[in-house]
Amino acid sequence: MITGKNYIGNSLSAKGKTTYKTFNPQTNTENDIVYTEATSDEISEAVELAAEAFKTYNKISGKKKAVFLNAIADEILALDDKLVKTYMSESGLPEGRAKGERGRTIGQLRTFAVLLEEGSWVEARIDPAQPDRKPNPRVDLRKMSIPIGPVVVFGASNFPLAYSTAGGDTASALASGCPVIVKSHPMHAGTGELVASAIAKAAQKTGMPNGVFSNLNSSGIEVGQQLVEHPKVKAVGFTGSIRGGRALFDLAAKRPEPIPVFAEMGSINPVILLPKALEEKAASWGKTYASSITLGTGQFCTNPGLILGIKSDSLTKFIQTLSEEIVTIAPQCMLHPNIYKSFKNNKSKAQKQNNVKTIANVDKAVAENYAQQAVATVDGKTFLENSALHEEVFGPFSLVVQCEDASQLEEIIANLEGQLTGTIISEKNEVAQHQNIVNALAQRVGRIIFNGVPTGVEVVPSMLHGGPYPASTDSRFTAVGRDSIKRWVRPFSYQDWPNNLLPDELKNENPLNIIRLVNEKETKEAI
Numbered sequence: 001m002i003t004g005k006n007y008i009g010n011s012l013s014a015k016g017k018t019t020y021k022t023f024n025p026q027t028n029t030e031n032d033i034v035y036t037e038a039t040s041d042e043i044s045e046a047v048e049l050a051a052e053a054f055k056t057y058n059k060i061s062g063k064k065k066a067v068f069l070n071a072i073a074d075e076i077l078a079l080d081d082k083l084v085k086t087y088m089s090e091s092g093l094p095e096g097r098a099k100g101e102r103g104r105t106i107g108q109l110r111t112f113a114v115l116l117e118e119g120s121w122v123e124a125r126i127d128p129a130q131p132d133r134k135p136n137p138r139v140d141l142r143k144m145s146i147p148i149g150p151v152v153v154f155g156a157s158n159f160p161l162a163y164s165t166a167g168g169d170t171a172s173a174l175a176s177g178c179p180v181i182v183k184s185h186p187m188h189a190g191t192g193e194l195v196a197s198a199i200a201k202a203a204q205k206t207g208m209p210n211g212v213f214s215n216l217n218s219s220g221i222e223v224g225q226q227l228v229e230h231p232k233v234k235a236v237g238f239t240g241s242i243r244g245g246r247a248l249f250d251l252a253a254k255r256p257e258p259i260p261v262f263a264e265m266g267s268i269n270p271v272i273l274l275p276k277a278l279e280e281k282a283a284s285w286g287k288t289y290a291s292s293i294t295l296g297t298g299q300f301c302t303n304p305g306l307i308l309g310i311k312s313d314s315l316t317k318f319i320q321t322l323s324e325e326i327v328t329i330a331p332q333c334m335l336h337p338n339i340y341k342s343f344k345n346n347k348s349k350a351q352k353q354n355n356v357k358t359i360a361n362v363d364k365a366v367a368e369n370y371a372q373q374a375v376a377t378v379d380g381k382t383f384l385e386n387s388a389l390h391e392e393v394f395g396p397f398s399l400v401v402q403c404e405d406a407s408q409l410e411e412i413i414a415n416l417e418g419q420l421t422g423t424i425i426s427e428k429n430e431v432a433q434h435q436n437i438v439n440a441l442a443q444r445v446g447r448i449i450f451n452g453v454p455t456g457v458e459v460v461p462s463m464l465h466g467g468p469y470p471a472s473t474d475s476r477f478t479a480v481g482r483d484s485i486k487r488w489v490r491p492f493s494y495q496d497w498p499n500n501l502l503p504d505e506l507k508n509e510n511p512l513n514i515i516r517l518v519n520e521k522e523t524k525e526a527i
Contacts, residue, residue, distance in 0.1 A: 002086070004035040004189075006042055007196045007215040009049045010204055015039050020219040022189050025092035025333050025340070025369040035189045038216040043226050049211030050150035050179035051232040056209040058147045058177040061504075062116035062512075065175060068206045069113040072166055072174075073106045075198035083194050090188040091160050092333035092369065097296070101161040108168050108459055112175035115482050121145075122489075124505045124516040128527060129496070140496050142506040145489035147177030149234030152227045154248075155185035155192055156239035157335055158299045164188070165195035165215060168459075168480055169237035169262075174212070176488040181214045181233070183224045187336050189217055221247075228252050228261075235488060238263040239301070239479065242392075242470045249473050262487045263473045264466060266392040267420040268305035269454045270413065272441065274434060276427040277451075278314035285425055286321025289398070290329060292453040297332040297371050298396030299339070302421050302454040305392055307400045308409055319400055323360035323375055326396075331362055331370045334395065340369045343395030347374055350393055355382040359400075371395050380408045390417060406437065413440040418468025418475065421447045421454040446471060446478075 005014040014036035021030045038046075076083065087098040115121050122144045129140035151173040155164035162168065165182050173180045184192035196215035203212050216223055228236055228251045236252060238245050238261060245263030252261045273285070292304055309315040334340040351358050355378055362372040373396035380403035383389050389399060403409040413422075422445035424431055424438065431438060431450070442448055446467030457465055457480055465480035466472040472479070477487050494502060504511045508527040515522055 002033050002190045002193050004033050004193070004217075006036065006038045006046075006217050007193070007200055007213070008042055008046050009053075009211040009214055010200050013042055013045075015042055018219065020186060022090045022187060023336055024089045025336055028337070028368040031089055031190065033190055035186075035217045035219075037218050037220075038223050040226060043216065043223060043230070046181050046211075046214035046216060047150060047227070047230045047232050050181055050214065053179045053209040053211035054147075054149055057179055057212050060177070060208070062119050064206070065177070066113035066116040068202060068208050069109045069116070069171065069175060071202035071206050072199050073109040075202045076102065076106060076166060076195060079194050079198060083191065086190045086194060087160055087188070090191055091335050093335070098161075101159060104459060105161045105166055108162070108171045109166065111459060111482055112171050112485065115485070116175055119505070119512045119514040120516075121482070121485060122505050122514075124514065126506060126516055126518045126527065128519065141493055142497065142502065143491055143493040144503065144505050145486070146492045148488055148490050149178060150232060151178045151180050151235045151237060151488055152233050153180055153182045154224060154236070154238040154240065155182060155188070157185055157187050157339065158301070159239070160185070160188040160191045161195070163239045165192045166199055168484055169239075172484040173237065173488045176485050178235070178488045179212045181216065181227060183227055184215055184217050186217075186219045224248070225251060229255060231255070231257065233259065235259055236261040236263075237479075237487070240265065242266040245473065246470070260487070261473055262477060262479065264301065264420070264479045265470045265472065267301055267467070267471045268390070268392050269302050269419055269421045269423070270306045270308055270416060270441070270445075271304050271423040271454070272409070272413070272425065272437060273307065273309035273315065273318065274424065274426045274430050275310055275312060275314065276430045277425045278309065278312065278318055280427050282314045282317040283321040286318045287325045288453060290322055290325035292455050293326060293375070293398045294329045294332070294373050294396045295455050297334050298373070299335060299394065300455050302457060303396075304423070304454055305398050307398055308403060308412060309400070310405060310409060311402045315402060319359060319377060322400070326360050326373055326375055327362050329373065331366045331372055333367070334369050334371050337369055339394070340371060343371055343393065343397070346391070346393040347395065347397050350389065350391075350397070350399065351376055353378070353386055353389055355379060356389070356399075373397065375400065377402060380404055380412055384408075384412055384415065406434065410437050410440050413437065413444060416444050418471040419445045420465065420467045420471045421445055421449060423449040423452065423454055425451055444468060446475060
């Protein structure tokens with residue numbers, strides 16, 4: 001049952017007077033349930049409860065936390081059709097997408113549970129004392145990763161499950177030993193409350209401390225601002241726009257005690273079309289990218305918003321095929337009227353720039369909130385000189401830049417802002433002849449793709465979902481995959497500490513039987 005209230009730990013609360021509703025973009029109508037925005041007192045209560053819970057939760061064993069994460073997954077599955085139907089009514093996304101994203105959310109939780117059960121993720125390092133070392137004895141030093149404290153997670157608009165209430169940020173933070181306070185996204189508050197109820201049930205069933213999780217409603221920016229400014233909050237996870245992520249980053253930096261903000265923000269995900277690849281398969285790649293640009297109504301953070309090639313008959317053929325194919329794809333509903341309006345305005349802004357030519361644009365009548373996909377093209381010189389053309393258009397739109405030669409192509413790549421992904425389309429060993437282009441692209445992206453499309457993110461250990469600013473605020477970390485847990489921990493060393501008082505991960509006996517680096521050698525052996 002959806003109540004419209006806030007979860008403050010295990011309790012429901014609705015003390016405020018500011019209310020709002022979610023919106024169904026498919027029917028273009030408001031949904032029925034009224035949500036109450038969290039008050040300042042409720043925000044403070046949630047954070048204080050999280051800080052108190054941290055004192056206990058950070059000491060709970062990995063195996064017990066794994067039971068908790070698996071219980072969350074089970075409770076989400078138990079929501080069954082209620083969750084799927086609520087998701088669809090608040091996002092306009094189809095049932096298949098809802099179930100697929102639910103599966104990914106479950107998979108993320110279970111992945112971190114496996115990581116906790118094994119235990120080596122803490123990266124235990126042990127350099128035993130050498131009292132007889134000359135000329136100076138060596139002290140005993142032991143290091144491992146420890147959780148940093150309460151984490152605030154901002155739900156994402158485009159992934160109501162996988163990047164929201166129990167998404168990757170929350171799953172990894174809970175796995176690390178940090179309590180989580182979610183600032184629920186107003187576009188899918190009902191989906192968020194259902195998942196929050198699942199987390200609360202799982203916490204109670206597995207004996208987790210009250211306050212290990214809270215979920216706060218918010219229709220504007222005030223709740224998020226107060227959470228980031230609260231002195232007992234120690235880190236922030238965010239997925240969204242550059243404007244929103246940068247505002248949180250700046251706010252966190254101005255605190256008396258600055259805290260990290262791990263924000264995954266804008267990306268246009270450049271695609272590089274090498275000449276021989278187009279000579280061989282221009283039409284095939286044109287068709288492939290028409291599908292990639294429109295996948296999920298272009299509302300993925302890895303959508304290919306920029307395509308770069310060198311002027312040629314083959315590039316012209318690619319552009320022709322792309323423009324022909326993309327208009328045959330049925331327009332799809334966007335997540336919310338505000339997102340549709342933003343797409344329409346940003347697309348129009350890009351199309352009206354000097355020397356930009358629209359080569360494909362769905363101009364037939366469509367239902368409310370349905371995106372009319374488009375592709376435009378521009379010459380390399382204009383693109384270099386006009387920074388407005390470098391901005392993301394969130395939705396099914398892509399700009400094809402026609403470069404004069406390989407030198408200009410390399411220059412354009414080197415002048416791009418940081419991106420999540422970059423793609424190279426190459427024929428056989430052609431890419432080996434363009435190492436300067438590859439190297440330039442590698443400096444601007446977090447993940448480089450060979451002969452594929454950027455849309456699609458695998459939740460595996462080798463995935464890097466991040467990149468140089470503004471793709472993310474810290475390119476050393478990923479927002480996807482098990483290494484995302486590293487955002488919520490810090491290294492901590494013990495010097496000459498009594499063995500019986502050390503955490504199990506660092507004790508001589510290695511009671512957890514984890515892999516440790518002892519005297520610079522990886523081993524499970526006791527000392």
